[in-house]
Amino acid sequence: MRKPAGPPLSWALTDPSPAAFLLQLLRRARQKQRLAEAEPPDTARMPPSKKPCSGPPATLSPQRSIYFLSPREPPARLGPEFFNQPAVALAQAFLGQLADHTELRGRIVETEAYLGPDDEAAHSRGGRQTARNRGMFMKPGTLYVYIIYGMYFCMNVSSQGDGACVLLRALEPLEGLESMRQLRSSLGKGTSGRTLKDRQLCSGPSKLCQALAIDKSFDQRDLATDGAVWMEPGPPGPEPTVVAAARVGIGQAGEWTHKALRFYVQGSPFVSVVDRAAERVQP
């Protein structure tokens, strides 16, 4: 461990441009929604889908994901030669293959910066480096996914600065909303069977992990090269007003408790916690 040369600033801080907040998070979900009900409802990491074989209600517009194929497709993919066979043979060859093309996509609207060893609210405070938080110390763009309260996940992205990272707290869901709804209902507790509104899908650090099916297996993956999860620039457009507010749920962390290290897009209905007082103080 070494002292950071410069200020251990996160992307959000080094690049004050709202473009940094408009990066979109995408995840190509190769969901295990195989029609097979073969999977017993065991308590595995990845909960099985309960729906027998139906996808989302047919009333929804079809996914457009095939038009958004990423340059980083997963290597394991059936190529042209596979499809070049007679219908009967192909029909049989299809059995057992995965047939979904779901992309789960959202615009990042809320983040928090954790600055590293000096930050009393960070898992890396005091330079603590453990098996769990190793991702915080890896190269910028590395994911740090950890389990919180024994049942939820939080997703961070390592930034410049030793032990510094950015927590993703909320997304505006853009694509794959029905899949997100299903994931949130099956992964989350009860939900009382009520249908979740769009703004309830990703408005919280653990909610967005559920909606994107992010779990511990994503820990220490590289956002820049991974085949299943990545970020891309948001569309050009008017720059949103960014609010800087205190971080959420960090308890007592001395002088760090109230530092304005949480950032969100003002007016977005997809933000998890709105801070009216902080909004009045903005420049």
Add this chain to the structure above:
DNA sequence: CCTAAGATTTCCT
């Protein structure tokens, strides 16, 4: 080994 707390969410009053 044992204990306490946790970058949360959901349900109840």
Add this chain to the structure above:
DNA sequence: GGAAATCTTAGGA
């Protein structure tokens, strides 16, 4: 607005 759910991790004995 308050409390439960639920278990890993960190830190001390």
